[in-house]
Amino acid sequence: xxxxxLLEGIPNQEKSDSDFGDWLKSMFHSEQERANYMxxxxxxxxxxxxxxxxxxxxxxxxxxxxxxxxxxxxxxSDEVLG
Numbered sequence: 001x002x003x004x005x006l007l008e009g010i011p012n013q014e015k016s017d018s019d020f021g022d023w024l025k026s027m028f029h030s031e032q033e034r035a036n037y038m039x040x041x042x043x044x045x046x047x048x049x050x051x052x053x054x055x056x057x058x059x060x061x062x063x064x065x066x067x068x069x070x071x072x073x074x075x076x077s078d079e080v081l082g
Contacts, residue, residue, distance in 0.1 A: 020048045024037065042060055044059030044063055046059050
């Protein structure tokens with residue numbers, strides 16, 4: 001689930017067979033553009049290489065979970081325990 005993201009037709013074709021981090025840099029030339037895209041799409045600021053997929057998945061799940069909780073007006077278990 002944390003790796004599922006619908007991309008529009010052209011970006012999806014451009015992304016195919018590319019390392020995600022390399023694709024981001026080629027599509028969004030400034031740090032601000034990349035940061036905006038990543039925030040909009042719940043992409044965590046972690047190493048995006050396939051070797052770190054588990055960390056990416058965990059962090060993205062946390063971002064999505066926090067957004068759902070905010071939309072629903074509830075606290076996450078992390079907030080309750082923290």
